[in-house]
Amino acid sequence: MNIADNYKKVIQRIGEAARRADRDPDEIKLLTVTKSHPVEKVNKALELGIDYIGENKVQEAEAKLPKLAGKYREFHFIGHLQSNKIKKLIPLKPILIHSLDKLSTIKKLHNYLEKNDLQQDILIEVNTSGEASKFGIEPDSAMALIKAATEFSCVHIKGLMTIGKLTENKEEVRDCFRQLKQLSQHISQKDIPGVEMDILSMGMTNDFEIAIEEGSNIVRVGSAIFGPREY
Numbered sequence: 001m002n003i004a005d006n007y008k009k010v011i012q013r014i015g016e017a018a019r020r021a022d023r024d025p026d027e028i029k030l031l032t033v034t035k036s037h038p039v040e041k042v043n044k045a046l047e048l049g050i051d052y053i054g055e056n057k058v059q060e061a062e063a064k065l066p067k068l069a070g071k072y073r074e075f076h077f078i079g080h081l082q083s084n085k086i087k088k089l090i091p092l093k094p095i096l097i098h099s100l101d102k103l104s105t106i107k108k109l110h111n112y113l114e115k116n117d118l119q120q121d122i123l124i125e126v127n128t129s130g131e132a133s134k135f136g137i138e139p140d141s142a143m144a145l146i147k148a149a150t151e152f153s154c155v156h157i158k159g160l161m162t163i164g165k166l167t168e169n170k171e172e173v174r175d176c177f178r179q180l181k182q183l184s185q186h187i188s189q190k191d192i193p194g195v196e197m198d199i200l201s202m203g204m205t206n207d208f209e210i211a212i213e214e215g216s217n218i219v220r221v222g223s224a225i226f227g228p229r230e231y
Helices: 003-020 039-047 058-068 083-092 103-115 139-149 170-189 208-213
Strands: 029-033 052-055 074-077 096-100 120-125 155-161 199-201 218-221
Touching: 003 029, 003 039, 003 208, 039 058, 052 058, 058 074, 058 083, 074 083, 083 103, 096 103, 096 155, 103 120, 103 139, 103 155, 120 139, 139 155, 139 170, 155 170, 170 199, 170 208, 199 218, 208 218
Parallel strands: 029 052, 029 218, 052 074, 074 096, 096 120, 120 155, 155 199
Antiparallel strands: none
């Protein structure tokens, strides 16, 4: 397994998907998901020029990030955030938290940030697949959550995130991403003060090309670069 070759192939596939959609490949951020991969392997990836890393467990990020300090440009938190982990996550300085779907968690995040004189960019996670196993707010409830969240001034909504349906049917996967794009446009038209819809975080190893064709500008790719996860 060659991380350099894998990385080159993923960059190539991003470029091809972007061109199919008549998009500039440079507007798509490759977030390399380092979840469950050891520091030694992540270091190799960073030496290749990977800038953006994503973790989805606070405990793992706490153990790993100090050993990678100064080697990456941005850390993104992409896992479901439990409110009792906020005080451990924020000191790790995530540029973006992709995965908020409850007002109670947003409120607790704001309270922690306010107390520490900090600000945080976030995305709202939307469950576009209808799968009970997935986190995310229902698409019909997203607008109400976003409007309510504007009360919390230390938290800044920058866009939306979703996980595609786990199926071999590409059209069903595409429909998830299309839904998120349409929801983003709908929210954007409402001009809600303090809310931006600049980011669509969608697409992982199995479906990032479809996501790019449907408007994603952050793809979260791990296994296609690192190989199978190591537990």
